[in-house]
Amino acid sequence: MAHKHDSYAPAHSFASGSSPMSSMVAPLDKLLSAVIALPANPRVVFATYIPDNESPSYEILEHGRRYLVSRSRSLSFYESIFPHTHVDGESSSLHAFMLSSSETIDSCLSTLKTLSMDGLKGAYHV
Numbered sequence: 001m002a003h004k005h006d007s008y009a010p011a012h013s014f015a016s017g018s019s020p021m022s023s024m025v026a027p028l029d030k031l032l033s034a035v036i037a038l039p040a041n042p043r044v045v046f047a048t049y050i051p052d053n054e055s056p057s058y059e060i061l062e063h064g065r066r067y068l069v070s071r072s073r074s075l076s077f078y079e080s081i082f083p084h085t086h087v088d089g090e091s092s093s094l095h096a097f098m099l100s101s102s103e104t105i106d107s108c109l110s111t112l113k114t115l116s117m118d119g120l121k122g123a124y125h126v
Contacts, residue, residue: 039101045108049120
């Protein structure tokens with residue numbers, strides 16, 4: 001499902017490294033912990049993908065989103081990759097999220113880095 005901001009959004013930075021946003025998930029978050037049994041030391045690992053060529057970005061992003069949904073159908077919650085599509089002119093992107101623990105961050109990053117999504121290039125964050 002695409003999400004479009006009404007206000008100006010700056011272009012995404014694709015440098016490797018940590019994100020300015022915290023990747024910690026608070027186990028005391030009552031809503032989240034009531035629905036999901038969180039692992040010890042929960043973290044969110046994510047990747048941001050942008051179109052890498054001149055093809056229509058909406059089609060490439062939708063193809064990538066559908067690939068992630070299809071890939072996750074038969075996997076457990078903790079193995080699943082959750083997509084979010086951001087559509088906003090020149091800064092359109094696909095975000096892929098995985099819920100992790102501090103002990104499985106490397107495995108989740110490896111999973112995101114090995115995804116093969118034609119027409120998209122990624123940046124990876126913890």
